[in-house]
Amino acid sequence: MSDVELEKIEPKEIWVDLYEAAEIIGYNYHSMRRLIYGMSQQPEDEREIKLRKRTSRWELWLPDLIKYVEKPGRGPYGKRSDSNNNA
Numbered sequence: 764m765s766d767v768e769l770e771k772i773e774p775k776e777i778w779v780d781l782y783e784a785a786e787i788i789g790y791n792y793h794s795m796r797r798l799i800y801g802m803s804q805q806p807e808d809e810r811e812i813k814l815r816k817r818t819s820r821w822e823l824w825l826p827d828l829i830k831y832v833e834k835p836g837r838g839p840y841g842k843r844s845d846s847n848n849n850a
Contacts, residue, residue: 775825775826776824776825776826777825778815778822778823778824778825779822779823779825779828780817780820780821780822780823781795781796781799781820781821781822781823784823784825784828787825787828788828788829788832799812799814799821799823802814803816803821811827811830811831812824812827812828812831813827
């Protein structure tokens with residue numbers, strides 16, 4: 764996701780579920796699950812994104828999620844082209 768697209772997202776102070784979070788920032792749902800699982804193993808005060816577990820799903824604090832993605836080296840990566848794989 765480009766910086767211009769990230770700026771268009773209004774970081775409302777709301778909780779979003781995993782599907783919404785993946786759609787908003789352009790991550791793959793399964794990548795988001797791995798990310799959240801890793802963060803859920805950390806102590807609550809050390810997490811970069813506030814999380815809360817509901818009965819059958821995770822919710823993320825949207826302003827923290829936007830800050831996380833805006834950091835350099837983070838965010839969804841584009842698909843690799845076949846020319847890079849043909850050596």
